[in-house]
Amino acid sequence: MYRVWTLAKHIAKYEDNVNLFDLQLAALLHDVADWKFVDGDEEAGPKAARAWLASLGVNESTILHVEDIIRNVSFKGANVETKLSTIEGRIVHDADKLDAIGAIGIGRTFAYGGAKGRPLYDPDIKPEQHDTFVAYKNSNSPTINHFYEKLMLLKDRMFTQTGKQMAEHRHEVMEQFLTEFHAEWDGVK
Numbered sequence: 296m297y298r299v300w301t302l303a304k305h306i307a308k309y310e311d312n313v314n315l316f317d318l319q320l321a322a323l324l325h326d327v328a329d330w331k332f333v334d335g336d337e338e339a340g341p342k343a344a345r346a347w348l349a350s351l352g353v354n355e356s357t358i359l360h361v362e363d364i365i366r367n368v369s370f371k372g373a374n375v376e377t378k379l380s381t382i383e384g385r386i387v388h389d390a391d392k393l394d395a396i397g398a399i400g401i402g403r404t405f406a407y408g409g410a411k412g413r414p415l416y417d418p419d420i421k422p423e424q425h426d427t428f429v430a431y432k433n434s435n436s437p438t439i440n441h442f443y444e445k446l447m448l449l450k451d452r453m454f455t456q457t458g459k460q461m462a463e464h465r466h467e468v469m470e471q472f473l474t475e476f477h478a479e480w481d482g483v484k
Contacts, residue, residue: 296323303386318383320357321384396469409438
């Protein structure tokens with residue numbers, strides 16, 4: 296959360312008319328009760344954020360905005376459009392996706408794959424371009440496939456100019472890693 300919050304504040308410096316209060320709340324809460332860790336419940340995060348923010352007396356319009364961002368910020372499949380209508384949502388999206396790629400993204404991918412008991416790589420299992428969120432959520436493909444099913448697609452899904460610029464370098468880091476990984480896997484390096 297800290298990295299996404301920091302990235303969101305950085306991106307916001309280059310955007311106009313950003314509600315920094317809503318932005319920071321959404322960035323800090325974007326992964327609260329994430330569906331991946333609560334039996335696939337896509338509404339757990341928005342509900343948890345609403346309950347906490349309401350307990351603090353946050354106004355209803357901010358709560359609705361933060362809920363909307365949390366509900367729509369997640370990647371839902373290669374062929375599923377991301378629907379975020381506010382600049383705050385788009386900034387949190389870009390910050391979240393930047394955290395998923397590059398060196399930290401590589402580390403996160405292997406940590407998650409290991410925690411879920413997924414194989415590192417199986418050349419006989421090809422990556423899939425999921426057409427629905429259900430298909431994406433139910434995928435148990437090898438960890439390396441995740442790069443092709445999600446991470447390598449994120450550079451072209453950034454909303455903000457700053458997000459696009461930052462994603463270029465992080466994308467290159469992943470390309471270099473995958474080139475090296477496949478060369479070592481094939482025994483040519």
